[in-house]
Amino acid sequence: MSNSNQNNQSNSSQINMVIDPITRVAGHLGLTATVDTTTKQVVNNNAYTYVTMFRGFEVFLRGRQPPDAVHITSRSCGVCGAAHANASVRSNDMALGAVPYPLGQALRNLAYAMTDMIYDHSIILNVLEGPDFSAQVMQTYYPSCWQTAQQTQATYSDIHGFSTIADIMTALNPFQGYLWVNSVKAQILAREAGVLIYGRHSHPPMLIPGGIGTDLSVGESLFTQYMYRLTTLTAWVKVVIAAWMDLANFLIDNCNYQYQGLTYSKPTYISSYGYESPELYSNLGDDYTTIYGNYDSLANKASEGPQTVFRATIVRNGELLSKSFIDLNVAQLEFVNSSYYHNWAHITSPFTETDPAGNKLAWGLSESDGTPYYMYHPWNKTTIPNPIAQNFMDKYSWDAEPRLIWSDGTIWPYETGPWARLHAVAHYHPNSPIVSNGQISITLPAISEIPSWLPSGSQAEWTVEWEPPDYSTTLSRILGRAVDMAAAVYAAWENLEFGLQEFMKNQTSPKTSRQWKQPSFSLGVGQYEVPRGTSRHWMVVKDYSIANYQYQAPTTPNVSPRDDRCNGPWCINGQAIGPFEMSVINTQIMEEVPPSQWVGYDFLRAIRSFDPCLVCAAHFEIKGKVNKVLDHIITPVCNS
Numbered sequence: 035m036s037n038s039n040q041n042n043q044s045n046s047s048q049i050n051m052v053i054d055p056i057t058r059v060a061g062h063l064g065l066t067a068t069v070d071t072t073t074k075q076v077v078n079n080n081a082y083t084y085v086t087m088f089r090g091f092e093v094f095l096r097g098r099q100p101p102d103a104v105h106i107t108s109r110s111c112g113v114c115g116a117a118h119a120n121a122s123v124r125s126n127d128m129a130l131g132a133v134p135y136p137l138g139q140a141l142r143n144l145a146y147a148m149t150d151m152i153y154d155h156s157i158i159l160n161v162l163e164g165p166d167f168s169a170q171v172m173q174t175y176y177p178s179c180w181q182t183a184q185q186t187q188a189t190y191s192d193i194h195g196f197s198t199i200a201d202i203m204t205a206l207n208p209f210q211g212y213l214w215v216n217s218v219k220a221q222i223l224a225r226e227a228g229v230l231i232y233g234r235h236s237h238p239p240m241l242i243p244g245g246i247g248t249d250l251s252v253g254e255s256l257f258t259q260y261m262y263r264l265t266t267l268t269a270w271v272k273v274v275i276a277a278w279m280d281l282a283n284f285l286i287d288n289c290n291y292q293y294q295g296l297t298y299s300k301p302t303y304i305s306s307y308g309y310e311s312p313e314l315y316s317n318l319g320d321d322y323t324t325i326y327g328n329y330d331s332l333a334n335k336a337s338e339g340p341q342t343v344f345r346a347t348i349v350r351n352g353e354l355l356s357k358s359f360i361d362l363n364v365a366q367l368e369f370v371n372s373s374y375y376h377n378w379a380h381i382t383s384p385f386t387e388t389d390p391a392g393n394k395l396a397w398g399l400s401e402s403d404g405t406p407y408y409m410y411h412p413w414n415k416t417t418i419p420n421p422i423a424q425n426f427m428d429k430y431s432w433d434a435e436p437r438l439i440w441s442d443g444t445i446w447p448y449e450t451g452p453w454a455r456l457h458a459v460a461h462y463h464p465n466s467p468i469v470s471n472g473q474i475s476i477t478l479p480a481i482s483e484i485p486s487w488l489p490s491g492s493q494a495e496w497t498v499e500w501e502p503p504d505y506s507t508t509l510s511r512i513l514g515r516a517v518d519m520a521a522a523v524y525a526a527w528e529n530l531e532f533g534l535q536e537f538m539k540n541q542t543s544p545k546t547s548r549q550w551k552q553p554s555f556s557l558g559v560g561q562y563e564v565p566r567g568t569s570r571h572w573m574v575v576k577d578y579s580i581a582n583y584q585y586q587a588p589t590t591p592n593v594s595p596r597d598d599r600c601n602g603p604w605c606i607n608g609q610a611i612g613p614f615e616m617s618v619i620n621t622q623i624m625e626e627v628p629p630s631q632w633v634g635y636d637f638l639r640a641i642r643s644f645d646p647c648l649v650c651a652a653h654f655e656i657k658g659k660v661n662k663v664l665d666h667i668i669t670p671v672c673n674s
Contacts, residue, residue: 047071053634056641058162060113061648062086063593065637066426067618074623079606081618083593083641084424084431085648088374092417095583100126100558100575101243101550103583107571108237111587114647115236116149116228117564118571118585123241125571129558130550131321132244136312136339138546140533141231141246143309143340143525144260149228149235151522152267153221154565155452155515156274158645160217163512164206166639167281172203175625175635179289186284190276193496195489199284202277213277216487220270227263230256245547253541257534264526269484269492271519276496278516282509289624295508295640296620297613300352302446302604303454303506304362304438304591306570308344308563309525312532313337320548322556326390329359333463340528341467343521344563347458348438350446351604352504354462363559364393366570367410367445368586369435372428372595378416379409385574385582386413390557397441407439412572412584413557433648436591437599437610444602449506449613450567450588451644453514456521457502467528468521473501476520479527508617508636511643515565552578564588566645589647614641 047070054064067081091110095103104122108115120142127133134142165171172180183199196202205212225235231248232238240247250256285291314337319325333345346359356362370377387408388394395414396407408414424430439445459466460474468476480495498520503510537544558573567588574582592613600610611619617640625632 048077049629051632051634051637053638056638056646058165058642059646059648060111061646063641063646063648065618065641067637069623071629076619076621079611079619081615082426082430082595083614083618084595085433085593087648088419088421088432090417090419092583092585095580098580099578100129100573100580103571103573103580104241104243105237105239107585111647112236114150114154114564114566116146116232116238117562117566117569117588119238119241120146120564121560121562121569121571121585123243124560124562125558125573126243126550126560127558128322128325128560129553129556129573129575130243131319131325131553131556132548132550133316133318133325134245134547135545136316137533137536137544138245139310139312139315140340140529140536141248141546142241143312143529144533145228145231145238147309147522147526147529148224148263149232149238150565152271152519152526153224153228155519155522156217156220156224156270158565159274159278159512159515160206160213161208162645163639163642164213165208166635166642167203168206168208168211169200169204170207171635175627175633176289177626179285182288183284186288188280189283190280193276193489193491194273194280195491196277196280199281202281205277213274216270219487220267223263223267227260230260242547243550248546250537250544250546253537253544257530257537261530264523264530265481266485266488268478268523269481269488271523272478272492272496273489275498275516275520278513282513285509291509293505293507294621294636295511295617295643297449297506297616298351298604299505301349301457301504301506302351303349303449303457304568305344305347305450305455305458306359306362306561306563306568307332307342307346308455309340309342309529311337311340311342312529313339314342322553322558323390326360326557326559332359333357336465339532340525341465343459343466343468343525344455345459345463345466347462349458350438350440350444351602355440357462359561360389360391360393362561364389364395364397365438365440366412367396367407367437367439368412368415368584369410369437369597369599371435371597371599372430373434374419374421374429374432375434376418376420378418379405382414382416384409384414386557396439399439399443412570412586413574413582415584416582417584431593431595433590433593433595435594435597435599435610436586445599445610446602446604447594447600447610447612448591450591451506451511451514452518452565453502453506453511454567455563456500456514456517457504460502468524473499474517475499476524478520478523506613508621508640508643515645554578566647567592587647589644592644593646593648614644614646617641617644
């Protein structure tokens with residue numbers, strides 16, 4: 035459980051809240067914040083989130099063969115292993131000059147729609163985030179809001195079956211509530227569907243450079259079994275989205291929650307590709323320079339069959355800067371000013387100064403001391419751990435500091451996540467298949483038969499419509515996650531029909547994969563939209579060995595510690611502050627109990643709405659004598 039320690043400051047109206055560890059997240063995350071008990075808000079931007087575990091995968095990937103990275107990096111997380119595997123396999127596709135046949139790419143899309151998007155989002159919403167809004171919590175800490183919820187009719191009751199908002203909150207009670215319990219049931223179906231293609235989850239062994247190793251000797255049965263599970267999950271997704279739309283709208287209208295957890299006053303984020311067009315991806319090329327140069331075609335061209343759903347976008351302070359994957363890669367930097375690492379820029383040599391298309395990394399710009407910024411591009415980064423005592427004025431987290439640099443010399447932090455990618459396609463990519471008239475519009479098909487545990491209203495066709503707001507808050511991130519499930523269902527149906535047609539053309543010898551090459555030198559980058567944001571992997575290959583490998587979890591930019599590497603109107607007192615810390619700074623404690631009893635639910639809601647996935651591992655520490663015995667440990671899910 036999360037321990038909230040409150041220490042009196044010299045100013046009696048201020049308390050220091052420490053929540054460490056934050057539970058119901060993947061990995062170890064802590065929060066400390068100074069809060070004014072009168073305003074119930076953070077004082078002087080004094081909120082810090084920190085990661086306390088070192089992963090180090092980049093270190094022991096060096097010297098291995100490139101395909102190994104797909105399966106090793108997936109082990110960095112026991113939840114979103116397929117997220118890293120998919121980003122890594124795309125980096126391998128590029129570096130090793132091989133892309134799948136259309137059927138192979140369709141299978142990749144089908145598996146991923148299930149094993150991470152539908153499976154993961156359902157658990158995140160209803161099991162990990164949901165308890166913060168459950169009846170158990172609302173009755174104790176937000177009684178006035180709970181009383182109103184009891185009297186408020188649900189708008190979408192014909193779909194999800196709940197009469198009042200209080201019924202939805204009750205459905206989120208751990209171990210007993212309908213949404214909590216059936217999320218566990220639904221995740222089994224999603225995992226089963228994904229495993230039909232991946233062979234295993236969450237570490238899919240079938241993903242290989244240039245394709246996928248799925249056994250299609252019983253292909254018709256595979257597609258049939260997948261469709262059976264997708265049918266049930268389509269109805270389930272309607273229930274989840276409708277319930278969260280009702281709950282979020284209620285909290286905004288009745289509980290003053292519209293701007294809680296705000297990150298930046300204007301949209302500041304990145305998005306990349308997701309569910310790529312099987313036809314277009316299959317025709318990117320057969321060497322790393324060609325594949326890299328053609329990547330933007332995934333958004334700029336149409337194709338036969340399914341279209342690319344999510345697309346590369348850079349938005350800074352409300353301004354669209356680029357819709358180019360290449361720009362997104364060139365602009366990437368990573369610093370370690372506030373992180374437990376040594377700066378490598380002055381003690382190592384660069385692997386490359388340009389991208390495969392000849393563009394200068396970091397636009398060819400340099401620091402004031404003459405150090406070229408391309409040294410901070412992930413292709414040139416070297417991971418050198420430097421564990422020292424935590425100091426919030428210096429180094430305080432194992433998370434590094436991803437930043438973007440633009441050709442005008444500006445540097446800034448940024449956000450990733452479902453809200454970001456849906457905002458990107460709705461506002462800047464009108465040709466995305468899930469966009470209509472400037473908003474997300476996804477029609478979920480009618481289902482003729484559903485199991486008894488689903489409400490009858492989930493059978494009818496329903497068009498999910500949502501206009502992503504121009505701000506990322508606790509509730510817009512949660513709603514974005516819910517609507518993202520509809521995008522996954524849409525992509526699954528589209529790729530299922532296409533994949534089956536491709537399979538039926540050549541059942542005896544279906545083509546899924548192309549043979550990868552063993553280059554003497556190449557570069558690879560894979561950036562892929564995953565449940566928590568954008569997963570990014572960079573690889574340098576020399577003599578068919580990994581000379582350098584760097585990757586960022588989707589949470590890395592969101593939890594990145596603050597530093598002084600910032601210039602522009604988005605800086606706060608000259609500092610770049612990451613989305614996690616900004617979301618706490620812009621959150622007011624609304625618990626209706628005395629400060630001495632505050633748990634910090636509003637802070638936790640803000641952070642959990644990102645669904646943090648950190649340096650994922652299971653760690654524990656025993657101090658003092660070593661002859662202790664741990665018989666059994668269980669953590670109450672609904673605890674703070």
